[in-house]
Amino acid sequence: MPAFPAAAREAVHDDTLRANLRHATHTIRDKRARAVTELADWDRLREAGRAVKDHTIRHLDHYLLRLEEAVTAAGGTVHWAADAAEANRIVTGLVLATGEREVVKVKSMATQEIGLNEALEAAGIAAYETDLAELIVQLGDDRPSHILVPAIHRNRGEIRDIFRTRMGDWGRPAPEDLDDTPAALAEAARLHLREKFLRAKVAVSGANFMVAETGTMVVLESEGNGRMCLTLPETLISVVGIEKVIPTFRDLEIFLQTLPRSSTAERMNPYTTMWTGLGPSKGADGDGPSAFHLVLLDNGRTDTLADEVGRQALRCIRCSACLNVCPVYERAGGHAYGSVYPGPIGAILSPQLRGTASEIDATLPYASTLCGACYEVCPVAIDIPEVLVHLRERVVQGGPVTREGLRVRIRPAAGHTAERAAMRAARLLLDHPGALRRAERVLARTRRFRPHRLPGAAGRAWTETRDLPPVPAESFRDWWTRERGGTR
Amino acid sequence: MRVALFVTCVNDALYPATGIAAVRLLERLGVEVDFPPGQSCCGQPQYNTGYRYETEPLVRRTAGAFAGYPYVVTPSGSCAAMIREHYPRIGAKAAAEGRGTDLARLAENLVPRVYELTEFLVDVLGVTDVGAYFPHTVTYHPSCHGLRGLGLGDRPRRLLAAVKGLELVELPGAEECCGFGGTFAVKNPDVSAAMAADKLRNAGATGAAVLCGADNSCLAHLDGTLRRQGAPLRTLHLAEILAATEAEPLL
Ligand code: SF4
Numbered sequence: 149m150p151a152f153p154a155a156a157r158e159a160v161h162d163d164t165l166r167a168n169l170r171h172a173t174h175t176i177r178d179k180r181a182r183a184v185t186e187l188a189d190w191d192r193l194r195e196a197g198r199a200v201k202d203h204t205i206r207h208l209d210h211y212l213l214r215l216e217e218a219v220t221a222a223g224g225t226v227h228w229a230a231d232a233a234e235a236n237r238i239v240t241g242l243v244l245a246t247g248e249r250e251v252v253k254v255k256s257m258a259t260q261e262i263g264l265n266e267a268l269e270a271a272g273i274a275a276y277e278t279d280l281a282e283l284i285v286q287l288g289d290d291r292p293s294h295i296l297v298p299a300i301h302r303n304r305g306e307i308r309d310i311f312r313t314r315m316g317d318w319g320r321p322a323p324e325d326l327d328d329t330p331a332a333l334a335e336a337a338r339l340h341l342r343e344k345f346l347r348a349k350v351a352v353s354g355a356n357f358m359v360a361e362t363g364t365m366v367v368l369e370s371e372g373n374g375r376m377c378l379t380l381p382e383t384l385i386s387v388v389g390i391e392k393v394i395p396t397f398r399d400l401e402i403f404l405q406t407l408p409r410s411s412t413a414e415r416m417n418p419y420t421t422m423w424t425g426l427g428p429s430k431g432a433d434g435d436g437p438s439a440f441h442l443v444l445l446d447n448g449r450t451d452t453l454a455d456e457v458g459r460q461a462l463r464c465i466r467c468s469a470c471l472n473v474c475p476v477y478e479r480a481g482g483h484a485y486g487s488v489y490p491g492p493i494g495a496i497l498s499p500q501l502r503g504t505a506s507e508i509d510a511t512l513p514y515a516s517t518l519c520g521a522c523y524e525v526c527p528v529a530i531d532i533p534e535v536l537v538h539l540r541e542r543v544v545q546g547g548p549v550t551r552e553g554l555r556v557r558i559r560p561a562a563g564h565t566a567e568r569a570a571m572r573a574a575r576l577l578l579d580h581p582g583a584l585r586r587a588e589r590v591l592a593r594t595r596r597f598r599p600h601r602l603p604g605a606a607g608r609a610w611t612e613t614r615d616l617p618p619v620p621a622e623s624f625r626d627w628w629t630r631e632r633g634g635t636r
Numbered sequence: 637m638r639v640a641l642f643v644t645c646v647n648d649a650l651y652p653a654t655g656i657a658a659v660r661l662l663e664r665l666g667v668e669v670d671f672p673p674g675q676s677c678c679g680q681p682q683y684n685t686g687y688r689y690e691t692e693p694l695v696r697r698t699a700g701a702f703a704g705y706p707y708v709v710t711p712s713g714s715c716a717a718m719i720r721e722h723y724p725r726i727g728a729k730a731a732a733e734g735r736g737t738d739l740a741r742l743a744e745n746l747v748p749r750v751y752e753l754t755e756f757l758v759d760v761l762g763v764t765d766v767g768a769y770f771p772h773t774v775t776y777h778p779s780c781h782g783l784r785g786l787g788l789g790d791r792p793r794r795l796l797a798a799v800k801g802l803e804l805v806e807l808p809g810a811e812e813c814c815g816f817g818g819t820f821a822v823k824n825p826d827v828s829a830a831m832a833a834d835k836l837r838n839a840g841a842t843g844a845a846v847l848c849g850a851d852n853s854c855l856a857h858l859d860g861t862l863r864r865q866g867a868p869l870r871t872l873h874l875a876e877i878l879a880a881t882e883a884e885p886l887l
Contacts, residue, residue, distance in 0.1 A: 152824070153823060153824045153825070153826070153827075156824060156826060156827050157826040160826045160827055160830045161826075166830075475812050475813045475815070475831055476824070476827055476831075479827050479830045479831065480827050511823075513686075514819070514820065514823050514824065515824065516817070516820070517780070517813045517815060517816065517817025517818075517820045517828075517831075518684060518780075518817055518818075518820075519780035519784070519812075519813035519817065520780055520781075520784035520785060521780070521784070521811075521812075521813070523784070524784055534725075537683065537684060537686065537722075539686075540684070540685060540686030541686040541687075541688050542686075543686055544685065544686040544687060545686060545687065545688065545689065567685070568687070571681075571682050571685065571687045571690050572687075572690060574677075574681070574682070575679075575682055575687075575690040575691075575693065575694065578645060578676045578677040578679075578694060578697075579676065579693045579694060579697055581673060581674060581675070581676055584645075584676060588648070588649050591649065605822075606822040609821070609822040609823075609825035610821060610822055610825075610860075612825055612829070613825070613829040613832070613861060613864060614829075614832070614857060614860030614861045614863075614864055615859075615860040615863040615864050616860060617650050617651070617856045617859065617860065619649075619650065620650065620651075620652050620653070622652060623648050623649055623652055624643050624647060624648045624651075624652035624655035624656065624671075625643075625648055625671075625673070627652055627655075627656060628655075628659075628671045632671070
């Protein structure tokens with residue numbers, strides 16, 4: 149993956165992509181704002197959500213053990229996965245043990261994070277995405293670019309073309325005369341997917357929440373495809389990040405209000421599916437799988453938990469409100485973030501889950517102007533700008549971090565030597581007002597000789613599209629001394 | 637009433653007119669203004685780029701320069717936000733790292749006395765009509781740190797709306813960042829330039845003659861882009877508009 153600025157450059161100059169993103173993010177951000185102002189107690193809900201999440205991650209060990217107990221008691225099996233490879237191994241093994249070679253999938257960030265589809269494919273198992281947007285991405289051999297709307301970078305015409313050319317390769321083909329109206333596209337997807345739902349014996353999902361008290365898994369989605377996957381197949385395998393646990397059923401009250409309003413600007417979520425343990429074998433109403441496996445995924449989360457400032461990223465409920473208001477995301481597009489988590493939350497989550505060693509992860513904390521729009525909308529009040537600055541510090545100054553459970557001291561990332569020297573020089577100058585004043589005078593005296601375009605990477609970056617501000621003949625400091633004859 | 641002016645390093649070296657305007661304006665309103673010469677930079681560029689250790693001496697210097705003043709007023713939302721939001725954090729971290737509690741104490745003492753200019757005018761002096769005169773169409777860009785960091789709300793707009801002769805027009809997408817973001821402008825030049833272009837397109841569409849802001853860093857970025865484009869719109873700091881009077885007009 150290239151560094152963020154390089155990846156973003158391409159997107160900035162792709163006019164179709166820019167227009168698609170602009171249209172989509174502006175529409176949904178305006179709707180969200182309206183949906184949120186409807187609630188008089190939004191600030192209290194936000195604070196309550198923050199508090200529940202903070203409390204849970206502070207006592208994560210306790211709640212995870214309770215969850216395991218409750219899930220087991222309800223007839224499920226809990227598996228613990230330390231990293232992506234282990235999680236993939238577990239899921240692949242579970243699918244193979246059923247004798248099946250295909251699975252239907254509910255849209256899930258955790259399975260994308262670990263690259264499950266690829267791992268399944270390598271084991272000869274076909275994984276079918278059933279979320280409309282995920283289907284578009286999968287058929288188009290593309291990568292998702294948004295947490296909630298993975299195909300946000302595509303417009304209707306592009307989607308029609310993808311359906312027409314690729315659906316046949318995966319199953320029921322799209323009608324010959326498919327046009328690009330939403331109804332026609334949705335109907336083509338519905339028919340294509342129905343075939344898969346009715347055949348599937350195994351489903352793979354994630355979860356939005358896991359209730360420790362009852363062992364209940366909760367999935368929110370808008371299309372009903374998730375409910376099909378959660379009720380029709382015989383075996384259900386859910387891969388869930390350990391930070392998704394909440395203590396009690398009652399806590400859902402908060403998030404079932406804040407999540408839909410933040411993500412899709414809806415008052416209530418269209419499909420909220422909850423299941424606790426097993427279906428038919430328990431003699432219940434006959435719905436739901438007869439085998440349930442919960443794979444609890446760490447993959448860098450306990451390391452993140454060890455960081456006092458950065459751990460707040462684990463509060464995230466993946467609503468994607470921060471993406472939709474982020475001016476950088478809007479222009480750079482989701483792919484530039486080099487991770488399944490794009491936008492502001494991606495900029496703080498990925499470098500924590502993966503570490504800051506790679507080029508992309510070292511540049512992600514800088515993929516923000518610190519404008520604060522993300523913090524303002526976040527329904528669990530994650531101070532994303534604070535974490536960004538904290539991670540920048542880690543990149544340029546190094547320091548103690550926890551990696552794979554061990555406390556280690558990382559060295560500053562390479563490539564910041566010149567910047568570090570410049571920051572230090574500037575600080576020395578700024579910390580000596582006498583010297584600062586002399587420097588200002590030199591600047592003023594030589595102002596006529598200043599070139600229009602500056603050399604050096606930083607200089608060029610500024611003067612490529614902008615002029616430098618003109619240097620005044622006299623600094624404020626000198627004006628003050630001249631006018632007021634110095635100070636007391 | 638005696639206040640210390642924190643002019644900020646950018647204004648000192650590149651935009652002295654802003655500092656001068658702030659002095660004239662405050663004096664016109666009966667405030668005694670002082671300029672403590674020990675002041676320098678608030679440390680925001682260092683801190684926001686990740687150089688927290690380099691910031692510490694500047695925190696100490698700033699707190700020292702303004703010790704003893706009941707009010708510290710600055711015509712820069714982002715520098716005020718730096719002090720208010722981050723100085724306590726820097727002090728707390730230094731203490732947590734075992735380097736003593738004096739930085740935290742200095743920060744704690746400074747923070748409640750720091751006011752961004754419009755906050756000081758509206759909240760402390762209790763004025764919205766400062767007796768200014770500026771017969772032009774103006775649109776206002778609320779910089780992110782003033783808007784979200786400090787929560788300036790409609791204070792700047794109320795001050796502008798009370799200026800005689802001034803016609804205030806709303807800027808579409810006003811709350812969106814202009815793309816400056818300190819070192820962001822040089823680390824992510826393409827995204828930064830795209831954001832400035834959109835901001836200026838919106839500003840141009842208002843038909844205003846002046847794009848006003850309360851943060852010269854953002855204005856430098858926007859003004860530099862305008863100059864390169866050769867666009868007729870000009871940028872001005874809010875302090876300069878508020879300082880202009882019928883006896884001493886600005887434009
Ligand atoms: S960080 Fe906050 S706003 Fe962004 S996706 Fe997570 S919960 Fe939503």
